[in-house]
Amino acid sequence: MIRHKGEQRIAIYFDNDRKKNDFVKSIAGSKWSRSLHAWHIPDTDQNRVHFEVVSMNGPVMSEEIRGAIADFKDWLRSRRYSENTVGTYSEALKSFLLFFHGKTISAISNQDVIEYNNRYILQRGLSASYQNQVVNAIKLFFRIIKKAEIDIAAVHRPKRSKSLPSVLSKEEVKRLISVPVNQKHRMMLSLLYSCGLRSGELLALQPSHIDSERYLIFVKNGKGKKDRIVPLSSKILGMLRDYYQVFRPKRYLFEGQLVGEAYDARSLQLVLKAAAKRAGIDKPVTLHWLRHSYATHLLESGTDLRYIQEILGHSSSKTTEIYTHVSTKSIQQIKSPFDDL
Secondary structure, three states: OEEEOOEEEEEEOOOOOHHHHHHHHOOOOOEEEOOOOEEEEEOOHHHHHHHHHOOOOOOOOOHHHHHHHHHHHHHHHHOOOOHHHHHHHHHHHHHHHHHOOOOOHHHOOHHHHHHHHHHHHHOOOOOHHHHHHHHHHHHHHHHHOOOOOOOHHHOOOOOOOOOOOOOOOHHHHHHHHHOOOOHHHHHHHHHHHHHOOOHHHHHOOOHHHEEOOOOEEEEOOOHHHOOEEEEOOHHHHHHHHHHHHHHOOOOOOOEOOOOOOEOOHHHHHHHHHHHHHHOOOOOOOOHHHHHHHHHHHHHHOOOOHHHHHHHHOOOOHHHHHHHHHOOOOOHHHOOOHHHHO
16 A cells, blocks of 8 residues: 555556556556556555456456356346446456355355455455445345355345535535636536536536526436436526536537547546645545535525435435434534533
């Protein structure tokens, strides 16, 4: 592990080899360090697992495993899972199956799941969320594979940590969305916050999804393949009209360098990171923080929790209720007994 510009990274050392070089370059966020004479990649659970699974000295993938993963991908796609989910689940399953590469798939048991969690996930310090992804993949995979010794019902998920969503203050949001000089960058960050959108929902927006007469945005195929409508502020609509006059998007509201292609998700993350730095926000801000901040600020302004649930597209009210724990409106009114001493 190394630190690069305040960020933890995974350093990769190997002899000069064209295939290895091309493989590392293909990993999102990979960079070459002249001082270290090595490549380094973002330190994420998926990068740790993915790089170890395909490492040059790791186990060779058998034809059985290769075929099973291909069949699993086909099944996921036939059920209309998103490509992100297909990639995440197939990589998680690959990690699990390669850990027991000496066994046939039909011989894998529940005890093997426990062993994998203890000897692989816990020993490497991987997160509970990644462990949950593996459990999801295992359950889906073995549900469609016959003659397996594993009992799906007995595969338990890790206990969820009850962490609160990270939220920016209104002043921080104002600074964040005002610093980008690029009009498109400012528009994307403003729309993310003002409508509580997920980043994928923002990048999938098309000009036809904006209803300027009713001040609404139609979010198509959001999380869980659900459509919904969200309110559009008059101030944002004015900004959108100015933006449209300059950029004239053809297919997607926010297009990349090529006309008709959606703006790159990784580039949007870099836009936020640069904006946070220029705004003097010394926090590990993510795009999803803007959605959390929107929901919290709505709650603090008196918006009913049921409407917030509808706007955010939450299936359960319990998901939305978490924002009551980060809202400071009521907490700040509590007088400390220390003031009476």
